[in-house]
Amino acid sequence: YDYLRLLFARIGKPHCPKCGKEVSRQTIDQIVEQILKLKTKTEIAILGPVIRGRKGEHQGILEEIQRGGFVRVRIDGILHRVEEAIALSLDRKKKHNIEVVVDRLISNKDLDRSRLVDSLETGLKLGKGMVMVNDLVFSEHFACEECGISLPELEPRLFSFNSPYGACPACQGLGKKLEVAPSLVIPNLNLSIAEGAIFPWAHASHKVGRQGYFWWQLSDLAEEYNFSLDQPVKNLSKKILDIILYGSGSFEGVIPSLERRYHETDSEYTRSEIAEYMIERICEVCQGKRLKPEALAVTVGGESIAQVVELPISRAQEFFRNLKPKNSELKIANPIVKEIINRLQFLIDVGLNYLTLDRKAATLAGGEEQRIRLATQIGSKLTGVLYILDEPSVGLHARDQGRLIETLKKLRDLGNTVVICEHDPQTIRKADWTIDIGPGAGKHGGRIVFQGTPKELLKSRTLTGDYLSGRKKVDYNPSTTRTPPPVSPKSQDYLIIKKAAEHNFLISWG
Structure with a gap:
């Protein structure tokens, strides 16, 4: 999640949380470059917006503009001399837009750049970070000119529900x-x-x-x-x-x-x-997403961070593999995206591809918790560590068992020792060394009855060796064992699970 926060802070596209419009910001130099691209002999008006869609007569604001030495203002799109505007007596029940005319210029090759910069700085100061050039709106902050909403700087902490800077104010980030x-x-x-x-x-x-x-x-x-x-x-x-x-x-x-x-x-x-x-x-404000609206309005690849963490891990990895940052973002984004894909692969390798990244730890099964810690350890690349695992295959589908074994081998190959308490035949066969404790269970066991390689275990006369080699088999009596009836390929039967709230259902069809 830390890498996700970093990615959204670096290449995220902020949007207005109210209207959904993408917002951007520009430096003075970028605004100047935009103006210099205008056609020659274009009339340029530098405007400082002081009132945006607010009701009132705004008499005090107009008088303050006059005291500031400004000559003209634009009210609701119409130019007025300041003294005329004061005498207008605006309708206090209607919303108005008021912009101070800071400067008027004509675009040409001899345009005084320093004068243009000074005028833009004055306009930005009057507009509190926003300036208008004719009807074009520029902002040095992330702000929606239509809704008048300012967005905070994109920092990793904005996407953390553990930080007051990013947590939903209504539920304090709990969801x-x-x-x-x-x-x-x-x-x-x-x-x-x-x-x-x-x-x-x-x-x-x-x-x-x-x-x-x-x-x-x-x-x-x-x-x-x-x-x-x-x-x-x-x-x-x-x-x-x-x-x-x-x-x-x-x-x-x-x-x-x-x-x-x-x-x-x-x-x-x-x-x-x-x-x-x-x-x-x-929470009715964040709908359980845990972040404030400004954070949820930032997207990467068209998705918010909350939408990404709601994806199953396998689909999340596919999302990042298909992510195509702009050329200007590649240098920043590629190392972060690569690390995210690698870490998701660790989780897929231990059979957790079906989990979502926003899954609460308290809802995980014991085997899932162990495998998550296992994936974390592989990512850390520690060596010389003794790992003791208690049945990591619990709850794991048979098709994912091979990937788990490969992961355990990777951990071993890094220079670690992996000790597993396990009953799964596939895992036992892949071990480097086996220790069989018996001869029975509970009070009937507790003694080491065999130790050696899996091949040697198959030849041993222990219960584990007998069943693993096939010399003994679990009795199967069709008359006493309930088996489900065969399902026709054309069957319209279906299964409904209602109010499921604990752990996972992994069902194989056919």
């Missing part, structure tokens, strides 16, 4: 928010407020807020909105119930009060008490 649930606050609609329908206030400790403490506020509220505290909550109108839950005027509301106390309290007991009335929801 989820704890919110007080109305159904938990008032679980029994048959009770009246007087009978304790507001469960947290009726049952919580004094630190959360007893109902008695709020009783006078509730009484005033009932009098103001003409309802009774003695009638069942189910008989209250939706409007009244919303006022009780979310507040009105001086009454804070039950839910805002609980949420405020949850965030402000120093007591873990109080926080855990309030948490009983809260549920976890996807």
